[in-house]
Amino acid sequence: MYKLLYKLFKKELTQLVWDETYKPDTMRGLKFAMVCEGHRFYVYSNLFDVPIERMGRVQDFIIQLNRVVSNGELENFVDQMEKALFAATAGDKVKDLAKIGFLIGELKARKEMLLHPEIMMELAGALYIREDQNPAEWNDEFEHKKVEMFRNNYNSGQLYDFFVTAGLSQFFPNFESLEKDWMILWEQSTARLQAMQEMLKSSL
Numbered sequence: 001m002y003k004l005l006y007k008l009f010k011k012e013l014t015q016l017v018w019d020e021t022y023k024p025d026t027m028r029g030l031k032f033a034m035v036c037e038g039h040r041f042y043v044y045s046n047l048f049d050v051p052i053e054r055m056g057r058v059q060d061f062i063i064q065l066n067r068v069v070s071n072g073e074l075e076n077f078v079d080q081m082e083k084a085l086f087a088a089t090a091g092d093k094v095k096d097l098a099k100i101g102f103l104i105g106e107l108k109a110r111k112e113m114l115l116h117p118e119i120m121m122e123l124a125g126a127l128y129i130r131e132d133q134n135p136a137e138w139n140d141e142f143e144h145k146k147v148e149m150f151r152n153n154y155n156s157g158q159l160y161d162f163f164v165t166a167g168l169s170q171f172f173p174n175f176e177s178l179e180k181d182w183m184i185l186w187e188q189s190t191a192r193l194q195a196m197q198e199m200l201k202s203s204l
Helices: 002-008 010-020 052-067 071-087 095-114 116-129 140-153 157-167 182-204
Strands: 031-037 039-044
Touching: 031 140, 031 157, 071 095, 071 182, 116 140, 116 157, 116 182, 140 157, 157 182
Parallel strands: none
Antiparallel strands: 031 039
């Protein structure tokens, strides 16, 4: 009978156990969200409860999403343009100057993208708190492992609900309007980023 009750009210019972268990202040304010690869994940009901360092990371990801260019991409673009600019002073000038023009055009065109899969996954990782982590501390390696876990367990069709549960919709007023064409938008954005990465690798 207990197994049946747990099966029927798994989310509610998990939340009840969480609420009644002693935990440091940094873990208060969390509500149960999901289970992934045997780990329970929680999210904050109120953004004001998010620890300062983690909130700083969240805000950084939001800035990256607003410009639709990740910090890594921006650094890579600038490095590539700098190399091409130096190379343009000798040798195959036309090719290198064309590369600079292409990368500038890509930066300008990014505002037309509605989604950025990589940044959105990192933001979700910052918002989902695993049961065995201290949310007041930021560990890059641990966060990357969480994001990889999410990538391995959620496909494009499942990711809309995954992001809504994480709380991404509170940062983007038009998030609900993306649901209808979600899979198409996600796959197009993913393909564009992959093509860009391949282009930059091949031109090194």
